[in-house]
Amino acid sequence: MDPDNFYVLFGLADCYRGMNQQYRSVEYWNRILKNDPDNKVILTRAGDAYRNTGDYKTAEEYYNRAMEIELGNPQGPVYYLKRKGDLLAISQDTSTGIGASVNAAPSIDVRLESHQLSVFGNGLKNIKLYQISGSLLRQTEKISGTQASLSLQGIPAGIYLLRIATDKQTFTYPIRIRGAR
Numbered sequence: 001m002d003p004d005n006f007y008v009l010f011g012l013a014d015c016y017r018g019m020n021q022q023y024r025s026v027e028y029w030n031r032i033l034k035n036d037p038d039n040k041v042i043l044t045r046a047g048d049a050y051r052n053t054g055d056y057k058t059a060e061e062y063y064n065r066a067m068e069i070e071l072g073n074p075q076g077p078v079y080y081l082k083r084k085g086d087l088l089a090i091s092q093d094t095s096t097g098i099g100a101s102v103n104a105a106p107s108i109d110v111r112l113e114s115h116q117l118s119v120f121g122n123g124l125k126n127i128k129l130y131q132i133s134g135s136l137l138r139q140t141e142k143i144s145g146t147q148a149s150l151s152l153q154g155i156p157a158g159i160y161l162l163r164i165a166t167d168k169q170t171f172t173y174p175i176r177i178r179g180a181r
Contacts, residue, residue: 004035008043017049025049040066044174056133063132063159067176108164108171117150117175122166124148129175132163152177 002008013028029046033039047062108121119127127148128139137155140148155177162175 002139004031006032006036009030013049013135015043017045020052022052026053038069040069043069050092051132051134054133056131060132060159063174064176067159067174110162110164110173112152112174112177115151117152117162118148119148119164121164121166122146127165128163129155130163132159132161134161153176 008160009032013025013032016022016025026046026049029042032042033046036042043062043066047059047066047170050056050062051059061154109120111118112118117127117129122145124143124145124147126140126143127150129137129150131137138150138159141152157178158176160175160177162173164171164173
């Protein structure tokens with residue numbers, strides 16, 4: 001057996017992730033990244049594993065690398081991350097640890113304008129912005145059912161998790177906020 005076989009390493013990493021053995025999972029995600037350092041899916045999964053161990057600084061580094069690859073090549077093939085503006089939707093059962101992962105692209109539009117994050121879609125219940133560590137930063141106060149907004153005033157540049165709850169499902173996305181807006 002080839003010790004660097006992608007499918008074997010992926011299976012082991014995912015198995016350890018499922019057994020909540022994040023440190024072992026990280027070991028195999030990083031072995032894959034030695035051969036494929038620009039694999040945004042593996043970077044995201046490794047970031048999730050680091051976040052689950054409490055190593056938020058390393059998690060953010062991995063998320064930033066994944067986003068740089070995605071944002072730097074908007075015409076490239078997209079496997080598990082879907083790009084829409086500054087938003088990357090994690091799909092195919094990639095855990096974020098906050099609410100449910102998105103398994104299909106919802107009919108939700110997210111816009112970053114000035115000091116405001118606006119979400120448009122049917123059946124909106126609430127939106128919340130979390131730090132990578134899982135700490136709640138902001139949440140909506142009023143929602144019209146089809147539109148919700150969050151102030152980004154005072155939020156520094158970085159990677160955050162945006163949780164959008166609708167009548168039918170909850171979606172969690174990593175989102176890059178570029179700082180002073």
